[in-house]
Amino acid sequence: MxxxxxxxxxxxxxxxxxxxxxxxxxxxxxxxxxxxxxxxxxxxxxxxxxxxxxxxxxxxxxxxxxxxxxxxxxxxxxxxxxxxPLIGIFTAGFTPFPLRPIGDRSLFFSKLLSVKKTVGALPFVFGEQHINWEQGTINGYFSHNNKWVTIEVPLPNVIYDRLPNRKSERNPKLIIVKDRLQKDYLIPWYNPGFFNKLDIYERLLQDSSVAVYLPETFPFTSFSMIETMLANYGQIYIKPQNGSLGLGVHQIIYDKHQDEYYCRYQDDGNVNRLRKFSSLEGLFKSVFAHQNLEKMLIQQGIHLLRNEARPVDFRIHTNKDDLGEWHVTAMAAKLAGPGSVTTHLRSGGDIKTIEEIFPKEQCVLYTEKLTKAALLLSKALERNIEGIIGEIGFDLGIDRNGDVWLFEANSKPGRSIFTHPELQEFDLLTRKLSIAFAVFLTEQSLLHPEELFK
Known part of the structure; x- marks a missing residue:
């Protein structure tokens, strides 16, 4: 250290x-x-x-x-x-309430800032309205002695992007602030932007080190393509290209013996549905009548490992440390809820440790495979997309043959897995490293700026 x-x-x-x-x-x-x-x-x-x-x-x-x-x-x-270093955490959604200045996310941010002593850094939270451009200062929110305090500080060494959603990310005012701080002040900015599923897939497909982990994925173009993929795989998933939390995900299964189609999805009332159709056209007219299919992608279905007849996938967190090295910092199994198309908690899913659901030998094997895949994918993403990445949340699956598949990569991963009591120590580790990476970036920006800003 x-x-x-x-x-x-x-x-x-x-x-x-x-x-x-x-x-x-x-x-x-x-x-x-x-x-x-x-x-x-x-x-x-x-x-x-x-x-x-x-x-x-x-x-x-x-x-x-x-x-x-x-x-x-x-x-x-x-x-x-x-x-x-002085680390600015950039976000939106501030409130006038001193006890909860960032609304429902105030607790998350206070926990994030609480690692300052173990990391040896001064992190604070701010929005575009807190910058004084003339003075070159920011009225930042610091968490100290379990209270929020605002203190005027200089512009930071590094900025950690924690914008809450795609809408705030597209806000022209926030885009201008981001560009100005990066280009005029040369402040390194890490974890910029939410990932687009199709864009990530196409970039990773060109990288031979990780192409093996990618299920076949296409933008929606025609029903004939869906027919072909159903003939090849028996099942497909239809997902929004910019979706999150499992919203808008549909599974379509073709029963070739009965020549019937099944669609599993969650309806507008958050009820898990499974419906049967005699034709693909009938399915689409009924289920997708009000959806813009051009914003959807079609993905090969995978026959996942199961536990108690429930499909299992895995959430893996990776973080860079204060030396700029990637680590797997958390790993959890997620079990699908009854009749659910995804393993998300909001659809009745459950979070388990891998040790809870697999025998010891399988645990060791699966942990090794998932760790290897997550580290290779982290490095491949870093090579293939713009900006500085410090953390990623992967949704990975393992099929019945033991092969690993990437379903999704998240630049701002959710933290629902840390509600599990045995995963709370990893909650601390992910928070610690997401701030510690700024130590490395500060050093790089001072000693080797040509590496960061090339």
Missing amino acids: RKRYLIEVSPNDQQVVFCPPAIIKNKTLKRFAFGSKSIEVDFLPHPDKNDRIVISKGIQEALKFPNFGIPLHLFIENELLYIG
């Missing part, structure tokens, strides 16, 4: 920073920086403490440094000594 240093504030206005001698030995340092602000100071060795840096109240105020008593990282570049 990188060494971190406590920042101590002394009650004077001297433009002097006292450092452990090893930090400043044989170095020419002229400026001290926090976030986007820096000032000229003198650096002197601290006479007797090697674990802290002492700055004056005047330096603290000039840099707008909030002192929470957390040991922070140091970065040295071009005669500047930076402390931090």
